Amino acid sequence: xxxxxxxxxxxxxxxxxxxxxxxxxxxxxxxxxxxxxxxxxxxxxxxxxxxxxxxxxxxxxxxxxxxxxxxxxxxxxxxxxxxxxxxxxxxxxxxxxxxxxxxxxxxxxxxxxxxxxxxxxxxxxxxxxxxxxxxxxxxxxxxxxxxxxxxxxxxxxxxxxxxxxxxxxxxxxxxxxxxxxxxxxxxxxxxxxxxxxxxxxxxxxxxxxxxxxxxxxxxxxxxxxxxxxxxxxxxxxxxxxxxxxxxxxxxxxxxxxxxxxxxxxxxxxxxxxxxxxxxxxxxxxxxxxxxxxxxxxxxxxxxxxxxxxxxxxxxxxxxxxxxxxxxxxxxxxxxxxxxxxxxxxxxxxxxxxxxxxxxxxxxxxxxxxxxxxxxxxxxxxxxxxxxxxxxxxxxxxxxxxxxxxxxxxxxxxx
Amino acid sequence: xxxxxxxxxxxxxxxxxxxxxxxxxxxxxxxxxxxxxxxxxxxxxxxxxxxxxxxxxxxxxxxxxxxxxxxxxxxxxxxxxxxxxxxxxxxxxxxxxxxxxxxxxxxxxxxxxxxxxxxxxxxxxxxxxxxxxxxxxxxxxxxxxxxxxxxxxxxxxxxxxxxxxxxxxxxxxxxxxxxxxxxxxxxxxxxxxxxxxxxxxxxxxxxxxxxxxxxxxxxxxxxxxxxxxxxxxxxxxxxxxxxxxxxxxxxxxxxxxxxxxxxxxxxxxxxxxxxxxxxxxxxxxxxxxxxxxxxxxxxxxxxxxxxxxxxxxxxxxxxxxxxxxxxxxxxxxxxxxxxxxxxxxxxxxxxxxxxxxxxxxxxxxxxxxxxxxxxxxxxxxxxxxxxxxxxxxxxxxxxxxxxxxxxxxxxxxxxxxxxxxxxxxxxxxxxxxxxxxxxxxxxxxxx
Numbered sequence: 037x038x039x040x041x042x043x044x045x046x047x048x049x050x051x052x053x054x055x056x057x058x059x060x061x062x063x064x065x066x067x068x069x070x071x072x073x074x075x076x077x078x079x080x081x082x083x084x085x086x087x088x089x090x091x092x093x094x095x096x097x098x099x100x101x102x103x104x105x106x107x108x109x110x111x112x113x114x115x116x117x118x119x120x121x122x123x124x125x126x127x128x129x130x131x132x133x134x135x136x137x138x139x140x141x142x143x144x145x146x147x148x149x150x151x152x153x154x155x156x157x158x159x160x161x162x163x164x165x166x167x168x169x170x171x172x173x174x175x176x177x178x179x180x181x182x183x184x185x186x187x188x189x190x191x192x193x194x195x196x197x198x199x200x201x202x203x204x205x206x207x208x209x210x211x212x213x214x215x216x217x218x219x220x221x222x223x224x225x226x227x228x229x230x231x232x233x234x235x236x237x238x239x240x241x242x243x244x245x246x247x248x249x250x251x252x253x254x255x256x257x258x259x260x261x262x263x264x265x266x267x268x269x270x271x272x273x274x275x276x277x278x279x280x281x282x283x284x285x286x287x288x289x290x291x292x293x294x295x296x297x298x299x300x301x302x303x304x305x306x307x308x309x310x311x312x313x314x315x316x317x318x319x320x321x322x323x324x325x326x327x328x329x330x331x332x333x334x335x336x337x338x339x340x341x342x343x344x345x346x347x348x349x350x351x352x353x354x355x356x357x358x359x360x361x362x363x364x365x366x367x368x369x370x371x372x373x374x375x376x377x378x379x380x381x382x383x384x385x386x387x388x389x390x391x392x393x394x395x396x397x398x399x400x401x402x403x404x405x406x407x408x409x410x411x412x413x414x415x416x417x418x419x420x421x422x423x424x425x426x427x428x429x430x431x432x433x434x435x436x437x438x439x440x441x442x443x444x445x446x447x448x449x450x
Numbered sequence: 451x452x453x454x455x456x457x458x459x460x461x462x463x464x465x466x467x468x469x470x471x472x473x474x475x476x477x478x479x480x481x482x483x484x485x486x487x488x489x490x491x492x493x494x495x496x497x498x499x500x501x502x503x504x505x506x507x508x509x510x511x512x513x514x515x516x517x518x519x520x521x522x523x524x525x526x527x528x529x530x531x532x533x534x535x536x537x538x539x540x541x542x543x544x545x546x547x548x549x550x551x552x553x554x555x556x557x558x559x560x561x562x563x564x565x566x567x568x569x570x571x572x573x574x575x576x577x578x579x580x581x582x583x584x585x586x587x588x589x590x591x592x593x594x595x596x597x598x599x600x601x602x603x604x605x606x607x608x609x610x611x612x613x614x615x616x617x618x619x620x621x622x623x624x625x626x627x628x629x630x631x632x633x634x635x636x637x638x639x640x641x642x643x644x645x646x647x648x649x650x651x652x653x654x655x656x657x658x659x660x661x662x663x664x665x666x667x668x669x670x671x672x673x674x675x676x677x678x679x680x681x682x683x684x685x686x687x688x689x690x691x692x693x694x695x696x697x698x699x700x701x702x703x704x705x706x707x708x709x710x711x712x713x714x715x716x717x718x719x720x721x722x723x724x725x726x727x728x729x730x731x732x733x734x735x736x737x738x739x740x741x742x743x744x745x746x747x748x749x750x751x752x753x754x755x756x757x758x759x760x761x762x763x764x765x766x767x768x769x770x771x772x773x774x775x776x777x778x779x780x781x782x783x784x785x786x787x788x789x790x791x792x793x794x795x796x797x798x799x800x801x802x803x804x805x806x807x808x809x810x811x812x813x814x815x816x817x818x819x820x821x822x823x824x825x826x827x828x829x830x831x832x833x834x835x836x837x838x839x840x841x842x843x844x845x846x847x848x849x850x851x852x853x854x855x856x857x858x859x860x861x862x863x864x865x866x867x868x869x870x871x872x873x874x875x876x877x878x879x880x881x882x883x884x885x886x887x888x889x890x891x892x893x894x895x896x897x
Contacts, residue, residue: 046458053455066456071463078469086468091479092515094472101469127460185475193516294530304530347531351541353524358542360535361526371528382518401518409521416516430518 041131048135048274055270056142060322063145064121064159068138072127077101079114079124083249086166088241089173090188113137117252119159121145132280136287139270143263150326151258153200153251161248168241175234187235188242190419194221195242196381200250216385216400221246223386229395230425239423253379257330261305264292265321268306294346299372304346308333311342330376338372340365374405382408387431397424401432408432417443480569485579489883492580492748580883581752584890586722586760588842588870589811611709620708629700722811723761724753725800727793729818731768732785738849742817743780744882745847749815750776752890763800767793769823773800789826790818790859794833801840815845815889822859831862838868845889849876 049068056063071079079085081097103109112133116122123141125134148154158164176184197220201210210218217223225231225239252259271284292302313321324333343365350362350371362368377383388398397420401408413430420428420443427444441450484491529541607617726746730739753760764779765771771792774782797814805812814837822830838844848860864873874885 042458042460049456049458065454068456068458070458070460074469075463075466078466081469085466089468089472089475091472091476094469094474094476097469098473098476189515194518196517294532299528299530347533347535349529349531349535349537350526351529352526353544356544357540358529358544360529360537360539360541363535363537367526368528371526375527380520382520384518406520406522406525409519412516412519416518419516 044131045134045138048131049138051274052135052138052142052270055273056139056146056266059266059269061142061146061266062149063142064119064149066138066142066145067120067122069122069124070127071124073104074101076111076114076124076126077104080111084116084165085122085162086169087245088165088169088188089176090185090192092192113141115141115144116162117148117154117157117159117248118162119149121148122162130283132276132283133287135274136267136271136284140263140267142270143266144259146266147255147259147262147325151251151255152327153255153329157248157251158244161245165245168245171241172238175238179234184238186422187238190422191221191239191242193416193419194224194423195246196379197221197384198243198246198250200247200254202247212385214385214387214400214402216387218383218385219243220384220386220399223389224397224420224423227389228424231423235423250379251329254329254331254376257301257305257308257376258325258328258333259305260302261307261309262321262325264302264306265309299348307346308337308342311339312337331373334369334372334376338365338369343368377404382406384430391427391429394426396427396429398429398431401430403433407434410434413441414448417441417448421445480571481579484569484571484576485582488580489880491576492744492880492883492886577748577751577755580748580886581755584752584756584886586753586757586811586813586842587890589722590842606711607708608711609705609708611711615710617708617710621702621706624706624708625700625702628703628706721759721809722757722813723763723801723805724749725763725765725797725812725814726750726779727765727767727771727797727814727816728779729768729788729790729793729816730766730782730784731788731821733788733821734783734819734849735851737851738819739783741849741876741879741882742847744879745817745876745885746815747780748882748886749890752886765793765796765800767796771796788818788822790816790822791826791829791833794830794837797837798833798840801837807840812841813843813845814841815847817847817849818859820848820850820857820859824858827858827862830859831865834863834871835866835868838866838870841870843870843872843889845872845874847874847876847885847889851877 049066053066077100078097080100082093087093100109100111104111110126112126112129114124121141121144123137123145125137129137148157172184172188197218199210199217199219199222202219202222212218221239221243225236225243228236231239268288276284292300292306294300294303309321309324312324324337328336343363348363348365348368349360350364350367351358351360353359383402383404385400385402386397387400389395391398399420413432417428417430427442430441432439432441439450441448443449531539531541535541607620726749728742728746734742750762753762762776764774764776766774766779766782766784767788767790768784768786769789769792773796793816801807801812834844834846846863850857850860860873860875863871872889874881874888876882876885
């Protein structure tokens with residue numbers, strides 16, 4: 037980047053920061069980092085500048101980097117929920133692109149700081165994850181990298197099964213109606229009689245990372261909608277040249293355009309927020325960004341009018357085609373909410389850790405209208421066994437009937 | 451803490467290589483997974499094209515990170531249209547297991563993406579995996595002047611050479627021997643002696659052995675990694691502490707140095723000729739031809755990758771046999787009846803004319819659908835039997851999609867009671883890999 041442009045970016049960022057403050061945004065101090073594509077994509081793949089090594093991140097990195105190299109997709113920016121808030125800008129961005137991004141990430145930073153779901157997240161996670169990475173690397177030296185990788189494979193397989201309620205300082209987590217424990221990974225880390233200390237430590241680290249990322253999964257639509265709302269508003273208040281206005285319109289369209297067939301969270305979130313603003317004013321938006329998650333946001337604010345305006349519909353696979361089956365807003369809401377509930381992951385709880393008096397583990401899948409993919413059960417249950425060390429059972433619903441899968445270390449039954 | 455509202459930094463990221471490192475790890479895993487799927491891949495239609503740098507896509511199920519997830523295949527999902535979408539509209543085609551249209555969600559847990567990972571590799575990379583355990587069976591060393599490989603072997607030891615090739619063990623041995631012969635070790639004396647000796651040797655080998663002064667010599671000793679005996683730290687002095695009463699090694703002098711030297715050697719390689727014989731008659735349908743060509747495609751590639759100068763001759767036949775060039779062999783089909791004996795006759799003729807048995811390892815591989823003229827079976831069997839006298843191995847592959855096909859050629863050939871004869875039935879595309887292993891695998895090679 038030439039000096040002149042660097043200076044212009046400095047000025048624009050200063051102006052956008054002032055505008056954001058004037059509008060009442062309340063964000064963490066911003067730390068922008070201009071970096072090359074490889075770095076941006078590696079941070080994108082790991083979710084952090086420094087995180088433990090695992091082949092799955094390498095796979096994500098390769099895919100993102102390849103798509104970028106072939107011009108299929110491009111990440112302009114990455115922002116991290118931390119205090120100060122780190123935002124990474126691609127070094128090939130134009131000045132105008134960077135203006136939009138600065139405005140966009142100010143929205144994210146405000147959301148991170150004020151949305152209730154994020155209240156319990158560790159704002160020093162950048163440093164903590166680097167420490168985790170160090171620990172895991174040390175384990176690799178001590179116990180062998182294959183050994184550690186195999187263990188990580190198993191831990192990662194159940195890493196989504198945490199209890200987000202513990203982030204508010206409730207150590208027992210959510211009191212499940214059925215008496216189960218939602219924090220499957222934490223429970224196994226604490227109660228498996230088979231694990232060694234370093235293995236428990238890895239599970240606790242995976243759990244801490246997941247709890248940190250969890251609010252981002254449950255507020256994707258709102259968070260992106262909010263950031264898009266603000267980049268539109270703030271950039272329009274800048275003095276742009278004619279050519280910049282055209283470029284801005286193009287880029288904005290690329291970000292928020294509805295992609296045929298699927299839901300674009302940027303677009304859905306933005307449309308809903310604007311709709312609410314029209315009816316209830318800007319103040320209501322600030323309240324919503326503080327209290328809602330995607331599930332409640334959709335439940336409370338997705339109206340028939342909006343669904344029609346956005347041409348939302350329910351579709352499903354019939355024979356060899358995807359067919360539209362409903363346009364009814366209630367049905368749309370139900371399906372959207374279901375796909376956002378529990379981060380979109382099946383709801384599992386630990387029901388028993390001494391099944392049949394033999395120390396066997398029973399996991400219960402709370403059925404919410406969607407059945408589990410059997411192929412994945414077949415491959416995942418053996419990994420849970422690797423953690424528990426004894427037979428593991430998974431109770432769920434198949435074809436409307438209760439069914440229990442079991443893996444005893446040799447084969448899968450059920 | 452820095453309380454400024456914003457800072458724009460441009461750090462040096464050149465050492466940030468984490469992504470690349472884990473990408474390598476992932477690539478290794480992909481390779482392992484591909485190895486498990488070779489049978490499917492070898493018969494992949496798109497591969498049988500003679501372009502080594504062509505990239506193929508390989509679906510690998512096991513590299514998708516396992517986790518519990520919903521089966522959303524035929525479950526309702528929410529989509530968005532451009533306006534005016536009606537109930538009953540068709541918005542996309544469902545792929546066969548592949549993520550299609552709306553299912554192509556990339557957000558975790560949002561919508562199911564592809565349930566497998568697609569690896570990309572070139573045919574050369576794939577070939578390397580396929581050929582890992584293959585070799586020409588029963589290969590015997592035979593002399594043919596033009597088939598030699600250059601090899602390099604360290605088998606001589608000399609007093610002069612490059613310091614990087616120094617033979618530590620022998621040098622030490624020489625030093626010990628010299629000192630033992632000179633009647634014990636006296637540090638200071640040995641040291642001064644070494645100086646003069648070294649000077650002489652150094653003069654003779656200027657440029658290769660360090661040729662000046664004691665510190666260089668000590669440096670040499672340090673390079674040798676000497677830790678024998680007691681010597682003061684720093685590595686510049688090897689004067690032993692005579693008071694310690696421990697037998698120690700004195701200095702190494704120029705004369706002690708021994709160097710490994712290599713020689714270019716040309717050893718006779720086992721020379722070989724391979725006859726690729728294929729039935730191209732009308733009864734060979736597209737499946738049969740495809741399977742036969744797949745086999746030969748890999749065979750030719752394998753021979754060329756692993757053996758220098760192996761000659762491959764291409765013979766195709768219907769009722770008559772003829773030698774064809776490689777391109778026609780892989781591309782052209784014929785029609786008409788089948789007389790397998792014709793190709794065996796041609797094989798005899800070629801071997802007799804060009805490949806004296808004492809100088810070549812000969813191999814013949816014949817692929818047919820087995821639908822031979824009945825009256826020709828005895829002749830074929832006789833010729834095949836005779837051919838076994840001339841070749842190290844005869845492989846016969848019969849492509850039989852339906853079990854009720856004619857088995858008479860197969861049965862007559864089965865009467866050939868020779869360890870050099872190997873038969874294989876190919877019923878489906880995946881059998882190509884099995885046959886490659888059967889013909890070029892370890893089991894045959896060991897027998």
